[in-house]
Amino acid sequence: MQVADRTAPAATREMFYNEALGDALRLEMERDDGVIVLGEDIAEHGGAFQVTAGLLDKFGPTRIRQTPISELGIVGAAVGAALTGLRPVVELMYIDFSGLAMDQIVNQAAQNRFMFGGQARVPMVLRTQGGSGRGNAAQHSKSLEAWFAHVAGLKVVMPSTPADAKGLLTASIRDDDPVIFIEHKLLYRTKGQVPTGEHVVPLGRADVKREGKDLTIVTWSREVLFALEAAQRLAADGIEAEIVDVRSLVPLDAETILASVRKTHRVLVVHEAIKRGGYGGEIAALVAEQAFDDLDAPPRRLAGLETPIPYAAHLEKTVTPQIEDIVRVAKEVCA
Amino acid sequence: MTVDKRTAIDLYRTMRKIRAFEERSATLFGENKIWGTIHSYAGEEAIAVGVCAHLRDDDWITSTHRGHGHCIAKGADLTGMFAELLGKETGYCRGRGGSMHIADTSKGNLGANGIVGGGIPIATGAALTAKQTGSDRVAVAFFGDGAANQGGFHESANLAALWKLPVVYVCEQNQYAESLPVEREFPIPDISKRAEGYGMPGVRVDGRDVRAVHAAAGDLIARARRGEGPSFLLADAYRLEGHYYGDPRKYQSKDEIEGWKTRFDPLIDTREWIVREKLASAAELDAIDTATADEIARAVAAAEAAPLASPIRLPEDVYASR
Numbered sequence: 001m002q003v004a005d006r007t008a009p010a011a012t013r014e015m016f017y018n019e020a021l022g023d024a025l026r027l028e029m030e031r032d033d034g035v036i037v038l039g040e041d042i043a044e045h046g047g048a049f050q051v052t053a054g055l056l057d058k059f060g061p062t063r064i065r066q067t068p069i070s071e072l073g074i075v076g077a078a079v080g081a082a083l084t085g086l087r088p089v090v091e092l093m094y095i096d097f098s099g100l101a102m103d104q105i106v107n108q109a110a111q112n113r114f115m116f117g118g119q120a121r122v123p124m125v126l127r128t129q130g131g132s133g134r135g136n137a138a139q140h141s142k143s144l145e146a147w148f149a150h151v152a153g154l155k156v157v158m159p160s161t162p163a164d165a166k167g168l169l170t171a172s173i174r175d176d177d178p179v180i181f182i183e184h185k186l187l188y189r190t191k192g193q194v195p196t197g198e199h200v201v202p203l204g205r206a207d208v209k210r211e212g213k214d215l216t217i218v219t220w221s222r223e224v225l226f227a228l229e230a231a232q233r234l235a236a237d238g239i240e241a242e243i244v245d246v247r248s249l250v251p252l253d254a255e256t257i258l259a260s261v262r263k264t265h266r267v268l269v270v271h272e273a274i275k276r277g278g279y280g281g282e283i284a285a286l287v288a289e290q291a292f293d294d295l296d297a298p299p300r301r302l303a304g305l306e307t308p309i310p311y312a313a314h315l316e317k318t319v320t321p322q323i324e325d326i327v328r329v330a331k332e333v334c335a
Numbered sequence: 336m337t338v339d340k341r342t343a344i345d346l347y348r349t350m351r352k353i354r355a356f357e358e359r360s361a362t363l364f365g366e367n368k369i370w371g372t373i374h375s376y377a378g379e380e381a382i383a384v385g386v387c388a389h390l391r392d393d394d395w396i397t398s399t400h401r402g403h404g405h406c407i408a409k410g411a412d413l414t415g416m417f418a419e420l421l422g423k424e425t426g427y428c429r430g431r432g433g434s435m436h437i438a439d440t441s442k443g444n445l446g447a448n449g450i451v452g453g454g455i456p457i458a459t460g461a462a463l464t465a466k467q468t469g470s471d472r473v474a475v476a477f478f479g480d481g482a483a484n485q486g487g488f489h490e491s492a493n494l495a496a497l498w499k500l501p502v503v504y505v506c507e508q509n510q511y512a513e514s515l516p517v518e519r520e521f522p523i524p525d526i527s528k529r530a531e532g533y534g535m536p537g538v539r540v541d542g543r544d545v546r547a548v549h550a551a552a553g554d555l556i557a558r559a560r561r562g563e564g565p566s567f568l569l570a571d572a573y574r575l576e577g578h579y580y581g582d583p584r585k586y587q588s589k590d591e592i593e594g595w596k597t598r599f600d601p602l603i604d605t606r607e608w609i610v611r612e613k614l615a616s617a618a619e620l621d622a623i624d625t626a627t628a629d630e631i632a633r634a635v636a637a638a639e640a641a642p643l644a645s646p647i648r649l650p651e652d653v654y655a656s657r
Binding site for chain 1: 395397426427428429430431432436438439440441445446448449450453455456457458459460461462463464465467468474486487490491493494497498651652653654655656657
């Protein structure tokens, strides 16, 4: 699936999403000796999703530090390294493993700066991936962004395109706060035009991936691609959907969301994570609180069913929003 | 390692400062001037002081919920510490942290920690920075016997030994993990033996004897500085107060508590040693005690006079870049 990125400047090349992430890592490691990568299987193997492929040869084992399987120890070491001047990037193979490291993420990385009265900063990136669609079942498929978005002190980034993946990872590495950078396992082999040199996409700026006048669909990560497909089908039926890709949940670009809703007067939030307690509720509430008078229909959410992710391919699709689901609910919102 | 006169007096002075800080904190707590809870380091002074005597300002420590002693031994300013306990703008954390989170990054103190064992992986990461930047800086993780059963200790010890990181794990075995006595925490009598399993030296010392701690820590820190990797120091001591001020201590007998107080107080032991070895006279040590009491009084007065922490900048302290 290919997605045009309308922010991309001229010097671009087609890259896979995982390749674009690796490109950002390479450029930032060349730029700053303090950037190191820690994680499982990231050296000779190139990472479970081949993001760090080739980096060992270029930067050696002291900067591409393959670790034992010790999520708490790895993330904690990154916190300590970040507090003392490095810019570590941790690869946590599956977001489902974050539970093993949660104390260091939530009680330490997120809060050190605040607890210490502003004395410290924790410039680390925790790269991980989530989402379903590959038959990995319940312990390797969750969408847990709402957990992290709920913690004061963390930033949460979820790129949908190769260009955004590169630009947002660059910005995250340069950011002075801990960033939870959530990739999607089914985006790694998507392709798109990506700037070949330095490319920075600032955190906290949503991107209107498609303009439309009838309905705003706010979404992120893989569901952006689904929403774009859905928008084409909706257009055939005379409904022009505007697709707002939030790109970062924290900080959230409320302005772009609200501006779009004020234009279209209808909003549907779509995410793969289960609806209950999901971040879609936050966005629906934002719109209800700040743009209620502009709405011609109640804010609507389309999200995962409240179940763990099942194994079988057809069951996986049943519990997560598919293209046809977006089309159906968008039509209801516009009815 | 023999201790010269000047070092002996410095060790005693810092130990006294910690004890006086804890005694005054208890008073302030009793007067309801300290919010939340505090955990006294009384009885364990010899450990922080004996270890930190070997550290430079650019070396790092991570501390614990029982962290006042480490903070003072690493060179913190008493006024800033009292001000933090009192919720003042001049406190180390400007009222955002309190006793369990005092940090002094200018002196390499990466913070007390409210999570048992939470600082151990962080010290390991600081040691990674030391190694990565080619410096001879070292990191010390202070933690209690309770923390030695947390996964973070085991994961970090393995990682540090694997990567030969300059970190010393200092386990302050103060006989209780909150209310659980040490013999019910571990199936083996001496957890310094665990170090061998990680491929690092494990040393056990009497943590009430500042000479023993100073000597053992000196060796292990020098070893880390030379690039020879991590080590584990187990220091036995006794927590003279309860887990926190106000702990009813139902898990301890009166005889036990009184016995430790009268027979095994490291301040008394250190005094006796210094006088016996003629490193200083009792009168000189009394003068140190008086000067320390004055310093504490001045620090408390300055902290009490400071304005309450301002709520205005609370959101600004959450993120470094917006």
